[in-house]
Amino acid sequence: NAGVMQNPRHLVRRRGQEARLRCSPMKGHSHVYWYRQLPEEGLKFMVYLQKENIIDESGMPKERFSAEFPKEGPSILRIQQVVRGDSAAYFCASSPNYRDEQYFGPGTRLTVT
Amino acid sequence: AQKVTQAQTEISVVEKEDVTLDCVYETRDTTYYLFWYKQPPSGELVFLIRRNSFDEQNEISGRYSWNFQKSTSSFNFTITASQVVDSAVYFCALSEAGETSGSRLTFGEGTQLTVNP
Numbered sequence: 001n002a003g004v005m006q007n008p009r010h011l012v013r014r015r016g017q018e019a020r021l022r023c024s025p026m027k028g029h030s031h032v033y034w035y036r037q038l039p040e041e042g043l044k045f046m047v048y049l050q051k052e053n054i055i056d057e058s059g060m061p062k063e064r065f066s067a068e069f070p071k072e073g074p075s076i077l078r079i080q081q082v083v084r085g086d087s088a089a090y091f092c093a094s095s096p097n098y099r100d101e102q103y104f105g106p107g108t109r110l111t112v113t
Numbered sequence: 114a115q116k117v118t119q120a121q122t123e124i125s126v127v128e129k130e131d132v133t134l135d136c137v138y139e140t141r142d143t144t145y146y147l148f149w150y151k152q153p154p155s156g157e158l159v160f161l162i163r164r165n166s167f168d169e170q171n172e173i174s175g176r177y178s179w180n181f182q183k184s185t186s187s188f189n190f191t192i193t194a195s196q197v198v199d200s201a202v203y204f205c206a207l208s209e210a211g212e213t214s215g216s217r218l219t220f221g222e223g224t225q226l227t228v229n230p
Contacts (some may be wrong), residue, residue: 048216050182091158098216104158
């Protein structure tokens with residue numbers, strides 16, 4: 001059973017470009033979560049999605065950030081017009097149900113130059 | 114609001130020593146879940162354990178053991194006979210039982226454990 005897959009593992013973007021981060025949950029998991037790890041702030045929750053629905057986006061910045069989990073395909077975290085402060089590790093996690101343990105992917109390291 | 118505190122930023126031990134990582138949490142919910150994750154130098158997050166608030170029994174898994182005490186709001190993690198491969202950042206996390214908040218893990222700041230040969 002493959003684990004949570006994230007790609008790309010490393011992403012470099014210039015200021016003002018768009019970043020798209022992909023996450024494929026573990027087989028049988030329909031709950032997906034995104035977290036961001038900033039050096040000064042630790043690991044912070046961003047958004048929780050089920051297929052085709054955003055359940056909790058209380059940790060998502062109000063502007064430039066969006067997330068989706070379509071019926072088919074991976075979950076996407078999209079960051080528009082990236083700025084240097086977006087440089088961080090972005091982790092995706094999945095679980096079979098919303099209170100179960102979350103299994104994390106290897107993360108995407110985003111660097112904004 | 115929920116909060117997790119890991120007061121030990123860094124711990125350094127010599128191989129074979131026992132080491133305890135502290136975790137103190139705050140929550141208003143009576144039902145909640147506690148977790149420990151390991152982040153080795155390679156960067157991924159590895160799930161170690163999940164406990165619910167109604168189960169205060171201590172747990173042991175090989176060299177790892179966890180002590181959950183509701184009276185002190187603590188969920189401490191002990192590694193017995195530490196090994197170099199245990200070197201990592203360890204995170205304690207909390208989630209509440211709400212319909213949506215139950216999805217959200219609140220992490221502590223992490224404890225960097227270095228085990229020297």
